[in-house]
Every structure is written in structure tokens, then in C-alpha cells.
Amino acid sequence: MTQIRLRNTKTRKVEEFAPIDPRNVRMYLCGPTVYDRAHLGNARPVVVFDVLYRLLRHVYGADHVTYVRNFTDVDDKINATALARQQAGAPGSLEELIRERTEETIGWYHADMDALGALRPNFEPRATDFIGAMIAMIADLIAKGHAYAKDGHVLFRVRSYENYGALSGRSVDDMIAGARVEVAPFKEDPMDFVLWKPSDAGLPGWDSPWGRGRPGWHIECSAMSYELLGASFDIHAGGIDLQFPHHENEIAQSCCAHPEGHFANYWLHNEMLQVEGKKMSKSLGNFFTVRDLLDQGIPGEVIRFVFLQTHYGKPMDWTAEKATQAEATLRKWRALTDGVTPAAQPAPGVVAALADDLNTAGAMAELHALSADPAVLKASAALLGLLEDGMGDWAKAPDVDLSAHAEALSALRANAMETKDFAPVDALKSALMAAGVEVRMSKAGVELLPGPGFDASRLPPL
């Protein structure tokens, strides 16, 4: 069996992956807060850990991996959108408008991630479906002395968990010295974070022992991972920006609530995405969503290819140049593997590269060496979610009949061979190329193929 090795943020070392139960390898990825379209950065962990999911399925069997990715549908930005719609005259209660908004956003998310070739996880729990589990966990934390209620809030007592800061390499005292923590009158300690907060009439809320309110940010992942994967599971993944405080807080909550377990054994974090060398931000004007790129005609498979060219642990720079190159390579591979039945097994070199801490860039280099064997190329690319049937329509040549043009060109060329005047041939060739037609002339004859920029309306008249 292939030995997978993964860099574990918890130990900062590359470790051999040993699942708790090889018949049920369990992985949790922090999913989106569904307040709007997913931006390009949101897509990176989805694609990266989709490759991990595919690798785990390959090694342990497709039925022996459980992949959970949550939807956080409790959020003040969602509330704000719902409120704005209500004030603009939209019918329905605030709760209904919130549900409407999150349904809409989840639909977009699915469509966009599907376009990137990401497999759907086995479970996609919504926070609002697990409020009861969160309340139970919070009550348990209070009972065990790790949390306290004050003024309608419930806070986690950070000082009660001695390992707090271990994942991110910080000490509580250092963080206080940083003085960026929110000080509030209901906190025992400035580091304590909110498990539950009160909701007024204009906000969604659920009844709880501490009054009507809503959960804080971190508790939903702890509650849902416990419900679906148990007190101990294998892999917990997400963007590096979540390492602190989100994942640190998840660990504190989960380990204090379930001291019998050890939460996630392996923590994987992907580095951030940049755009043309700079952080993607609205103020720099380089902020865009996955849908923006798809609408510009950049295929999801091309986006995926660009992502996987960079190792997940390094910052990944999105550039238009990379997209262009990726598209050219994919076109070449698509042409090579079109209609080919994939081999039964992927190339060992590709599996080995992926098993080495998801070295997707190395795996792609291996793919380049497989152009002589399209069946193996296709089977190997599938581990990366590339060259799969159903995702390649963008690369298919338009179905047009250029035979009349080909005959015309062929006749002109035959004539030119006699007269040695090639000007008419070149004129027609230029016109065809201007319409996006690829012109191939050999001694065997003339071949016309619609190229990437093919435009039938610009074809020269016969």
C-alpha cells in the first residue's frame, strides 16, 4: 500500500500518515461562510484538499473515506443582507430571508466548485442544522469548568486549557502583549472567546439556557466534526489564516469537551493566494470570484491546473499568463486523450509525488512524461481531477464543416504549385487564420481545424 506523508502543522514536520481506521479515513475541511459568491482564494483549499480526498480514495478505497466540509450559515453578513432585502420590501420573515440567502449562496458555491472539478464531500453539514449539538457542547463545557455564562454571553475560559496556542506556536501571554484582543466587560480574561452571544429581535436566534441567541464562530466546526466524525479523527484542513484563532479555538473546545479523544491527528493548512504578486483585496481592485473567471471564458479545469502547479504549502500567485499556459497544455493533453479509455492504474510516479505531501507540481511534471501513453496519462490525471470526461467540453473544437474552404485552398495551392505565384494561397490562408482557423498544409494535403479563437462569422466567403 502507498505510504502517504503529510506535513502536520501541529508538529511542523512531514509525518507518515497512519489513519485511525483504514476502513474509514476521516477528514474535515473548514468550508465557506455562505454570505456571497466564493472568491478565488476560497477555491484553493477546495481544490487542494479535493486532490487529497482523491488520493485517500485511491489508497484506501473509494468507500473507505469520509470527507466532511461544512457550510457556516450563521453570520452577521448574512443577517445584514437579509435585513437589507427586507427593508427593500422583500416578502417573508427575517429567518426566511436568511434561509433564502444561504440557499442561493450554497447553490452558487456548488455550481462554482463543480466547475473546478471538485468532488462533493460525503457530508456538507449546515451550522443551522446543528444548533442543538452546539448548545449541548457549550453546556458541557460550562459543566466541566471550561466556559462560563455572563450577561447572555457564554465564553470559553482560555486559561483552563493548558495546551492553548500549541497549534499556532503562541503563548497566551504573548498574545495579550500583542494587545489586539477585544476587551469586553463580560470577559474574565481578554483572551476568552465567545461560544454564544445574545440576539436582539432584529437578529436570528435560537432558544438556549442562556436566553435567545446565536453561536459564536468556532463552535460549529467542533460540534459538527464531533457529530459526524467522532471525538478523534484523522485530518483537519483549511487555509493557513484559520490556524489562529479559528483552529486553535476548535482544538480548545473539542479537547475540553471530549478529553477522551484527541480531535484531529493531522492538521493541514494551505498557504494564501495572491493575484499578480499582490494580496487579493477589494481596495487593490484585484478582487474577483471564481464565477468572474468562469464568465470570462476561463474554464474551471484551467483554474484547477493553475492551482495545482504550486504546492499547497506555498503562496500561490494567480496570473493571466499562467492561465494562458495552462490552457495550452490542457488543450494538448485533451487532444491526446480524447476518446481514450483510461488505464486501470495511474502511473506510480504520479501516485508517489502526491503521496509525498501532495506534491501536485511534481505530479504534473510526471504527467508531462506520459504523453507517449495517453491511457496512463488519463488515468493519472484523474487523481488530480484533470482530463476527466465531462469537464472537457471547453477544449472540444467547434463542430463546423470547413471542407469547402479546405477544397478551395487546396485547389488554389495546386494551381500555385504550377504558376509559382503563391499570393492567392497566402491571402486565403491569412483570411482563414484571422477567423481562428488553424491551417495545416503538408504534401499529404490541406487540413483546416477550428482553433481556440474560432469565429465562424469571420470566415472568408467562398
Added chain:
RNA sequence: GGCGGGUUGGCGGAGAGGUUACGCAGCGGAUUGCAAAUCCGUGAAGACCGGUUCGAUUCCGGUACCCGCCUCCA
């Protein structure tokens, strides 16, 4: 201020303490009426300064620069 990541040839981007990464672009050749496509070949690197070593781009230390997190943004 605290914590973390990075710096490889024109561009992108890996592995390995000593032997060609790979892709794109470039250059040379085959092929072509000329091209395109394809095939063959080829030059080019390891931020800077020290250390360890027979030998370092690869290990260790330092410097510079870049980036991220510490603000419910993956």
C-alpha cells in the same frame, strides 16, 4: 511588537549533499512553396555573507528583501 512562510535559469516551478528536473519561451535542425502543427537537439539557475563537509543550490547560523497571521477573509 509576537508568530509563521518565502527568495531557484527569460517566465512558471520541483526533487536530490556529489549525476539532465519538468513545462513555456528562446536558439539550432528536420519537415513546409512559406507557415502552422509535430519531431530531434540545445544554451541558461539557485538573494547575500559566513560555517559544517572531500564536495552545498540542497544542512546550520546570520543579513537583506518579500509575504501572511495576530481584525469571525480560505
